[in-house]
Amino acid sequence: MNQLITDQLSETRNNLVQEIELLNDTQLNARPNANSWSIAQVCLHLILVEESSIKAIAWGLKQEDNKQIERKNVHFIVDRTNKVVAPKIVEPAEDFFTVQQIMELLDDSRKKLTIFLETIEDQSILAEKSVKHPALGDLPLDQWIEQIYLHEQRHIGQIKEIKEILEVEQ
Template sequence: MNPLINDHLRETRNTLVKEIELLSDRQLNDKPDLKSWSIAQICHHLALVEESSVKAIAWGLNQEDSKQTERKNVHLIVDRTKKMTAPKIVEPAEDLFTVQQIIEMLNDSRKKLTTFLDTIEDKSILAEKSVKHPALGELPLDQWVEQIYLHEQRHIVQILEIKMCFEVEH
């Protein structure tokens, strides 16, 4: 894998964990309003997206007819002015979570991603095959990996906005 993408994955995840690790479980699970997700749900969604991305990449690698497609501007995913609806498969649970559960969930999904990527001997194949992404359309597999940390960055901004609401309330 591109070392820069590995760095971005690591740095973004470290930023995410720093933003949530000192929250109380109540802060983690409080919703800013009835239509919004809690920070716990955002993190659950991120873990689900990471796991489903691994499945999509694996599926794309196994497709004989998967072909190279044009590269997309995956950085568009960071733009929070563009509202996106999460596909059902990556919608978070309504459950209450502890901070520790969420961190373990994030660690588990990242371990699945890195373990999977380590099994790919020739990483260049990731640029040669593609799979349809729910928000971005047909996407090269290496850009599926890239969108994981960009998507996380998008939601870190959302988490910061929610944390600002806590500060205003108290």
């Protein structure tokens, strides 16, 4: 795997963990309003997106037809002024979670991603195959990996906003 991508995945996840590790369980599950997610729900959404991305990449790798598509500027994902409604498949449950549970779930999903990526013998194939992304359209598989950490960065911004609204000390 490209070292830059690996480093970005790691650095972004570390930033996410730093935002939530000192919260108490009540803060983690508090919703700023009835139409907003809690920090726990944001984290669950990130976990669901990571796990769905693994499935999409695995499916794309099995496809016979290699349709080369144009690479996209996926960095716009970080800009939260571009509103995107989460597809049902990655909508989080409203269950109560402890900080410890969320940390374990985040760790598990990242381990699954890492193990999966290590099983891809020829990494160059990731740039040659594509799968339709629900928000981005047809996307090369390597950009599916890139969108994981960019999407996470987007939601770290959301978590910071939630903490401000809830007046959680930063």
